[in-house]
Every structure is written in structure tokens, then in C-alpha cells.
């Protein structure tokens with residue numbers, strides 16, 4: 921199971937992008953939040969929404985397609 925993170929910065933649509941740890945477009949920094957390890961993006965986003973109910977989340981377009989679970 922990969923570790924999932926989301927960016928602390930929201931995009932222009934107000935969404936926080938969720939990535940797997942190894943994504944080339946993910947930059948681990950002070951603003952990144954670790955969600956935990958999950959089997960799917962769906963599970964990671966569900967968990968993130970519970971922890972941060974006021975945030976909106978979106979899947980990274982790169983790692984949601986290129987990461988094989």
C-alpha cells in the first residue's frame with residue numbers, strides 16, 4: 921500500500937491535490953499532509969475528508985493514472 925499525501929496549498933478550484941508518495945509531481949515539504957497508506961485513491965480521499973471536512977480534494981492526474989496498486 922502506498923502512502924498518500926495532499927498538498928496544503930489548494931489549486932485554483934479550491935481543491936487540495938492528493939498524490940501517492942512516489943509521484944513525480946509531488947513535492948514533500950512543510951505544506952504537505954500525510955493521509956496514510958491505503959489501497960486506493962478513493963479510500964485515501966475518504967479518510968482525508970473525515971480528517972479535514974472543510975477541504976475539497978482532487979486526485980493528481982499523473983499518479984492516479986500511472987501508479988499501479
Ligand SMILES: [Zn+2]
Nearest residue numbers: 939943980983
Ligand atoms: Zn501525483
